[in-house]
Amino acid sequence: xxxxxxxxxxxxxxxxxxxxxxxxxxxxxxxxxxxxxxxxxxxxxxxxxxxxxxxxxxxxxxxxxxxxxxxxxxxxxxxxxxxxxxxxxxxxxxxxxxxxxxxxxxxxxxxxxxxxxxxxxxxxxxxxxxxxxxxxxxxxxxxxxxxxxxxxxxxxxxxxxxxxxxxxxxxxxxxxxxxxxxxxxxxxxxxxxxxxxxxxxxxxxxxxxxxxxxxxxxxx
Numbered sequence: 001x002x003x004x005x006x007x008x009x010x011x012x013x014x015x016x017x018x019x020x021x022x023x024x025x026x027x028x029x030x031x032x033x034x035x036x037x038x039x040x041x042x043x044x045x046x047x048x049x050x051x052x053x054x055x056x057x058x059x060x061x062x063x064x065x066x067x068x069x070x071x072x073x074x075x076x077x078x079x080x081x082x083x084x085x086x087x088x089x090x091x092x093x094x095x096x097x098x099x100x101x102x103x104x105x106x107x108x109x110x111x112x113x114x115x116x117x118x119x120x121x122x123x124x125x126x127x128x129x130x131x132x133x134x135x136x137x138x139x140x141x142x143x144x145x146x147x148x149x150x151x152x153x154x155x156x157x158x159x160x161x162x163x164x165x166x167x168x169x170x171x172x173x174x175x176x177x178x179x180x181x182x183x184x185x186x187x188x189x190x191x192x193x194x195x196x197x198x199x200x201x202x203x204x205x206x207x208x209x210x211x212x213x214x215x216x217x218x219x220x
Contacts, residue, residue: 005181005198006163006181006182006183006198006217007198007216007217007218007219009163009181009216010213010214010215010216011161011162011163011181011214011215011216012105012155012157012158012161012162012214012215013105013106013107013152013155013157013161013162013163013214013215014101014105014106014107014162014163014164014165014208014215015106015107015108015109015148015151015152015162015163015164015165015180016098016106016107016108016109016164016165017053017108017109017110017164017165017166017167017168017171018108018109018110018112018117018120018121018126019052019053019110019111019112019120019167019168020052020053020091020167020168020185020187020188021091021094021165021166021167021171021185022090022091022094022095022098022108022124022126022165023088023089023090023091023094023120023121023123023124023126024087024088024089024090024091024124024187024188025081025085025087025088025120026052026188027086027087028081028084028085028086028087028088029051029052029081030048030051031084032077032080032081032084033047033048033051033077034048035080036073036076036077036080040065040068042063042065047063050062052168052170053111053142053167053168053169053170053171054111054141054142054168054170055074055111055112055135055141055142056073056074056077056078056111056113056135057070057071057074057135057141058111058140058141060073060074060077078112078113078115078116081112081116082115082116082119085119085120085123088120088123088124089123089124090124090125090126091185091187091188091202091203092187092202092203092204093202093203093204093205094124094126094203095124095125095126095127096203097203097206097207097208098126098127098129099127100207100208101208101210101215102210102215103129103130104130104131104155105155105214105215106129106131106155107129107130107131107132107133107151107154107155108121108129108131108132108133109132109133109147109148109150109151109164110132110133110134110135110147111135111141111142111147111170111171112134112135113134113135113136114132114134114135114136117132117134131151131154131155133147133148133150133151133154137150138150141170142168142170142171142173142174143169143170143171143173143174143177144174144177145159145174145175145177145178145179147174148162148164148174148175148178148180149178152178152180159178159179159180160179160180161214162178162180162181163180163181163182163183163215163217164178164180164181164182164183165183165185165200166182166183166184166185167184167185167186167187167188167189172184172195172197181198182197182198183197183198183199183200183217184197184198184199184200185199185200185201186199186200186201187200187201187202205219205220206218206219206220207220
């Protein structure tokens with residue numbers, strides 16, 4: 001956990017990415033995407049690092065494969081991922097931390113479709129928030145900030161009043177573009193990250209203080 005001004009700031013709301021931030025589904029996602037990549041003649045080793053944090057349809061469109069129906073292929077990916085939740089687990093301490101937050105002052109903003117998000121959250125024991133923004137709620141996904149801006153609006157706050165918890169590059173870019181403070185969760189990172197933003201290796205090392213002004217992180 002890095003020392004940063006986020007521990008000296010009060011926020012109206014916390015916004016969380018899902019995959020890699022409050023739960024880990026890397027193994028399940030990479031199993032499905034590997035099957036898809038092989039079927040389409042895509043080099044698996046170079047392709048897999050690009051899938052994390054982005055909507056499936058955006059990932060497929062980015063490849064610009066001839067004759068590929070991106071919507072149909074994204075639907076196939078979703079169906080396969082809904083079935084395969086083997087190894088989907090919470091990031092250590094995430095569920096307890098989320099349950100400590102007041103209802104209506106936190107949201108999940110994920111690139112996953114709603115059905116898949118709910119399936120993975122249930123598998124990992126992650127509570128469902130009052131506000132959850134999924135792939136269907138935006139016309140363009142991360143790194144565009146639309147999802148985070150929409151979550152803030154539905155919570156009745158400005159993005160600048162929020163602290164966003166993220167792990168993946170596209171999500172970090174989205175959080176920066178939204179104008180919010182950022183906490184990078186490194187629990188699922190295989191390599192150290194170089195960043196000026198605050199970092200958090202485990203939710204077990206922090207707790208939240210709640211008062212009339214809002215939410216404040218406290219290191220323990």
